[in-house]
Amino acid sequence: MNASPHDAHVLRELASALGKAIAEARGGEVLRIKAARDLAGEVRDHARAAGLELLAAHASRLFALLAVPPARWGVTVDEVLAAASYEAERTKLRPSSYGLPATLLAGRILVVDPDATTRTTTSDAIRANLVEAISTGSIEEALHEGLRRHPDAMIVNADLEGIERLHAALGKPPFAILGRDGLTSHRAAAAKKGASLYVQRPIDTEELSVTVRRLLDRARTPRPKVLLVDDSPHRLVDLSRKLDGEGMTVQTLSDPTRVLEVLDEIRPDLVLVEAKMEPLDGWELCAVLRTAPEWQDLPIVFLGDSEDPESRAAAFRVGADDFVPRANDLRELTARLLGRIERTRLLRDRGDRDFLTGLLRRSAFLNGFSSLLNQARRRNRPLALAILDLDHFKQVNDRFGHLAGDRVLVAVGKLLADHLRGEDLRGRWGGEEIVIAFPESTRETAAPAVRRMLEDMAKLAIEDDGEVFHVTFSAGVASFPGDGPQPMDLFATADRRLYLAKRLGRARVLSEG
Amino acid sequence: MAALPSPLFGAEPRKRILVVDDDEPTARILGHFLRGYDVDLAGNGLEGIERAIAHRPDLILADVWMPELDGIEMVRQLHRDPTLAHVPVIFVSAAGDAQHVAAAISVGARHFLAKPIDVKKLLGLVRKALGVP
Numbered sequence: 001m002n003a004s005p006h007d008a009h010v011l012r013e014l015a016s017a018l019g020k021a022i023a024e025a026r027g028g029e030v031l032r033i034k035a036a037r038d039l040a041g042e043v044r045d046h047a048r049a050a051g052l053e054l055l056a057a058h059a060s061r062l063f064a065l066l067a068v069p070p071a072r073w074g075v076t077v078d079e080v081l082a083a084a085s086y087e088a089e090r091t092k093l094r095p096s097s098y099g100l101p102a103t104l105l106a107g108r109i110l111v112v113d114p115d116a117t118t119r120t121t122t123s124d125a126i127r128a129n130l131v132e133a134i135s136t137g138s139i140e141e142a143l144h145e146g147l148r149r150h151p152d153a154m155i156v157n158a159d160l161e162g163i164e165r166l167h168a169a170l171g172k173p174p175f176a177i178l179g180r181d182g183l184t185s186h187r188a189a190a191a192k193k194g195a196s197l198y199v200q201r202p203i204d205t206e207e208l209s210v211t212v213r214r215l216l217d218r219a220r221t222p223r224p225k226v227l228l229v230d231d232s233p234h235r236l237v238d239l240s241r242k243l244d245g246e247g248m249t250v251q252t253l254s255d256p257t258r259v260l261e262v263l264d265e266i267r268p269d270l271v272l273v274e275a276k277m278e279p280l281d282g283w284e285l286c287a288v289l290r291t292a293p294e295w296q297d298l299p300i301v302f303l304g305d306s307e308d309p310e311s312r313a314a315a316f317r318v319g320a321d322d323f324v325p326r327a328n329d330l331r332e333l334t335a336r337l338l339g340r341i342e343r344t345r346l347l348r349d350r351g352d353r354d355f356l357t358g359l360l361r362r363s364a365f366l367n368g369f370s371s372l373l374n375q376a377r378r379r380n381r382p383l384a385l386a387i388l389d390l391d392h393f394k395q396v397n398d399r400f401g402h403l404a405g406d407r408v409l410v411a412v413g414k415l416l417a418d419h420l421r422g423e424d425l426r427g428r429w430g431g432e433e434i435v436i437a438f439p440e441s442t443r444e445t446a447a448p449a450v451r452r453m454l455e456d457m458a459k460l461a462i463e464d465d466g467e468v469f470h471v472t473f474s475a476g477v478a479s480f481p482g483d484g485p486q487p488m489d490l491f492a493t494a495d496r497r498l499y500l501a502k503r504l505g506r507a508r509v510l511s512e513g
Numbered sequence: 514m515a516a517l518p519s520p521l522f523g524a525e526p527r528k529r530i531l532v533v534d535d536d537e538p539t540a541r542i543l544g545h546f547l548r549g550y551d552v553d554l555a556g557n558g559l560e561g562i563e564r565a566i567a568h569r570p571d572l573i574l575a576d577v578w579m580p581e582l583d584g585i586e587m588v589r590q591l592h593r594d595p596t597l598a599h600v601p602v603i604f605v606s607a608a609g610d611a612q613h614v615a616a617a618i619s620v621g622a623r624h625f626l627a628k629p630i631d632v633k634k635l636l637g638l639v640r641k642a643l644g645v646p
Contacts, residue, residue: 233566
């Protein structure tokens with residue numbers, strides 16, 4: 001059932017042509033209708049040959065529907081077309097599609113390992129995450145390939161000489177060190193070379209997947225932005241050039257009284273303030289910032305005289321996060337600033353996302369869903385919501401333990417990631433409940449996608465201590481505008497259908513009732 | 514003729530121009546051409562930034578080659594500060610080769626005027642940068 005990359009590409013092209021042909025056929029011209037119908041037939045045959053049964057079924061239905069004049073198409077043609085396009089797009093997401101064109105891949109990672117077996121295992125595991133792997137056996141080869149192909153990140157064997165040289169030459173991309181064991185001393189050595197992650201051999205593909213995602217997340221994170229407030233132009237010039245050289249985007253402000261008006265525009269990751277300024281000193285400025293609700297979490301670091309314990313204490317009292325002596329070594333200042341920024345970002349992410357599944361937490365999902373609904377309303381487009389609940393999840397936990405339950409959740413998280421489009425919003429609602437929003441979809445077009453997910457889920461063998469078990473889910477689907485205008489209407493309706501699905505015997509998806 | 518360009522009539526506050534040049538004769542000549550505007554002088558990039566912060570000019574005329582902090586680095590620095598980033602800069606320099614023009618434009622300079630200075634051209638650019646007819 002896995003189409004080859006070439007088939008998948010052809011099908012996406014055909015499906016997109018079909019969409020255009022149907023739009024043109026609406027005018028009622030017989031030749032155009034025939035052209036659209038022929039294309040539907042072509043999609044059907046290709047999809048069938050490629051083993052994409054669902055897409056073949058949609059296309060086949062379109063082929064039949066297009067036999068009548070456009071006036072009688074109603075909304076059915078639109079919905080089936082939407083479902084077909086969805087299926088065609090989904091061919092992009094199949095993890096089996098090695099060798100996809102680079103534009104469809106999530107990123108590019110350079111692998112450097114003299115050992116051919118490890119190199120191949122690592123590269124394959126990277127590609128399984130839909131990420132391009134550049135496989136090299138030495139620092140020299142890595143330099144050559146890296147300079148030509150600009151990787152987003154690297155994974156490098158710990159024993160190689162010249163890692164720092166490679167890292168600098170490629171513009172310091174984030175990288176992971178592949179080491180022999182988990183010894184703290186080896187991890188420390190890796191961190192000293194600038195590695196942000198350490199992976200232990202032999203390679204565990206799960207762990208490597210996480211590493212790949214973390215590296216790419218890091219590569220996508222923009223340069224940290226620092227606002228430097230100091231009334232001395234000399235110090236401003238000096239320090240901003242230095243921090244710029246350490247990989248930060250620096251903005252400056254020489255007039256501390258204007259801090260509130262520029263903050264809104266700059267939105268920095270951190271504010272670095274000189275303690276002694278006129279007419280507003282650092283302590284006063286910090287106190288001012290902390291009175292504004294939106295700047296409560298903004299990291300504020302002081303630069304001042306270390307000799308005076310009282311001035312340091314005063315800084316912390318008005319809400320400073322750190323106090324760095326002015327004459328400090330640049331390396332320490334950089335480390336303190338970047339460390340502070342990184343941890344603030346991590347905390348923010350941890351607050352929004354569930355660690356196990358990578359899904360949004362309840363409140364973050366609700367925020368996202370509300371804005372999608374507003375968007376749908378403005379553009380007069382549909383939006384579907386599905387609520388999934390794992391069947392007999394409590395028994396899984398009871399029988400196999402919570403670790404097995406967690407494993408199921410991780411599997412579900414990955415399944416969703418494989419099945420859904422980038423714009424589909426997904427969240428974890430409660431213990432075993434998952435919510436998904438499908439923009440541009442009605443409940444009729446979203447339900448088949450959820451069913452497909454259920455089929456794949458049921459096939460998934462989850463292993464725990466030698467025992468293999470399977471998990472299914474039940475789901476309810478509702479959509480805007482048919483099921484109501486407000487988020488809560490949609491949640492209530494989807495939830496009612498979910499309850500019905502459970503009562504009807506579980507492992508099913510309901511979009512009516 | 515409500516808004517006369519000449520500030521001599523006192524109808525509007527005089528536009529402020531900061532001239533940054535380490536060569537004193539050039540600075541004086543520029544000051545002479547620009548009489549009628551409120552002109553401030555600075556001898557290098559670092560001083561330029563200090564004066565820009567204190568003087569809040571409407572326009573900066575700067576040399577490229579200067580000690581301490583060159584003109585291009587000075588502009589880069591001004592652009593870091595949101596309260597100064599909007600101030601237009603015209604480079605006036607003998608270094609009129611393509612590389613310097615490119616560097617000047619890339620850091621946000623409005624114009625690059627090669628020495629010797631064409632007064633008419635200079636005044637035209639100044640009026641345009643200040644948005645006065």
